[in-house]
Amino acid sequence: MDSTPVGHGTRPANDTAPPTALTIAGSDSGGSAGMHADLRAFFSCGVHGMTAVTAVTVQNTVGVTDVVEIPPETVAAQIDSVASDIGVHAAKTGVLASAECIEAVLRACDRHGIGGAGRTPLVIDPVAASRSGEPLLHADALEALRTEAFRRATLVTPNLDEVRLLTGIDVRGREQLWDAAKAIYDFGPSYVLIKSGHLPEDSECVDLLFDGHEATMLPGPRYSTAHTHGAGDAFASATTAALARGAPVSRAVRLGKRFVTRSVEHAYPLGDGVGPVSTFWRISSRSI
Ligand SMILES: Nc1ncnc2c1ncn2[C@@H]1O[C@H](COP(=O)(O)OP(=O)(O)O)[C@@H](O)[C@H]1O
Numbered sequence: 196m197d198s199t200p201v202g203h204g205t206r207p208a209n210d211t212a213p214p215t216a217l218t219i220a221g222s223d224s225g226g227s228a229g230m231h232a233d234l235r236a237f238f239s240c241g242v243h244g245m246t247a248v249t250a251v252t253v254q255n256t257v258g259v260t261d262v263v264e265i266p267p268e269t270v271a272a273q274i275d276s277v278a279s280d281i282g283v284h285a286a287k288t289g290v291l292a293s294a295e296c297i298e299a300v301l302r303a304c305d306r307h308g309i310g311g312a313g314r315t316p317l318v319i320d321p322v323a324a325s326r327s328g329e330p331l332l333h334a335d336a337l338e339a340l341r342t343e344a345f346r347r348a349t350l351v352t353p354n355l356d357e358v359r360l361l362t363g364i365d366v367r368g369r370e371q372l373w374d375a376a377k378a379i380y381d382f383g384p385s386y387v388l389i390k391s392g393h394l395p396e397d398s399e400c401v402d403l404l405f406d407g408h409e410a411t412m413l414p415g416p417r418y419s420t421a422h423t424h425g426a427g428d429a430f431a432s433a434t435t436a437a438l439a440r441g442a443p444v445s446r447a448v449r450l451g452k453r454f455v456t457r458s459v460e461h462a463y464p465l466g467d468g469v470g471p472v473s474t475f476w477r478i479s480s481r482s483i
């Protein structure tokens with residue numbers, strides 16, 4: 196694994212400003228997943244978080260009842276606005292909604308040097324559905340992810356359902372994580388991280404990082420909790436925060452894994468459905 200920091204933001208952080216990270220993602224009215232989780236993770240990891248909202252979801256702990264897509268040109272305008280003024284040290288994507296949205300996001304990222312070898316790190320979390328099963332991505336967007344988006348990504352972080360949708364590989368055990376990583380790597384990203392949360396028969400949560408040569412297992416405990424809403428977002432955004440702070444990819448991913456493991460450990464029940472992981476476990480015990 197390389198240990199060189201990847202190309203860095205359009206503007207250097209000054210002495211007093213923290214590094215900046217941008218999430219290009221959907222909102223979750225229940226506050227558990229999407230850009231809400233991303234912003235909390237950015238904050239917990241000491242970076243200034245910014246948003247380009249792609250879709251407004253009507254969502255709670257039980258499910259998603261509506262998704263209103265933001266016009267692609269408005270998504271792009273949000274990226275242009277923050278990148279041209281504030282600067283972006285690392286970016287991540289969540290719900291990208293449609294092929295048109297993906298095209299607009301990629302064009303905007305290109306304009307600001309985000310994504311691609313030696314440029315500002317771009318983490319693509321290819322969110323396709325909510326934990327409760329409602330689709331968050333049009334079918335045609337899968338092809339745009341495979342052919343256009345992944346090759347610009349520093350890191351792609353699919354869960355096992357997304358691996359099945361993107362590659363047809365149905366991972367049933369740890370030994371198949373490697374096949375899944377290679378298949379996603381063939382779409383062109385620099386690194387692939389396969390998340391293993393959906394392997395319930397496994398007694399641990401061992402994710403796999405692949406850089407095209409070496410595969411590294413990232414071990415972690417598996418907590419017995421129903422409350423894992425937003426786990427994938429927490430992983431990708433904590434990793435993005437570490438990239439924004441200048442960590443090389445393999446270290447950033449390890450920090451992301453540590454962050455999400457503690458977030459699941461401190462998950463809490465809310466509402467009648469699946470509660471969130473705690474993206475603020477680092478600060479929740481402190482009082483004002
Ligand atoms: N019950 C659990 N205990 C500990 N870690 C978990 C648990 N469930 C998921 N994780 C971790 O959380 C991260 C997100 O996993 P996963 O659930 O596969 O993704 P997503 O939230 O995108 O569906 C991974 O690092 C995974 O190993």
Ligand SMILES: Cc1ncc(COP(=O)(O)O)c(N)n1
Binds near residue numbers: 221230425426
């Ligand atoms: C806006 C938005 N973004 C992402 C997710 C995926 O998170 P999860 O898989 O935990 O439901 C979600 N449910 N909503």
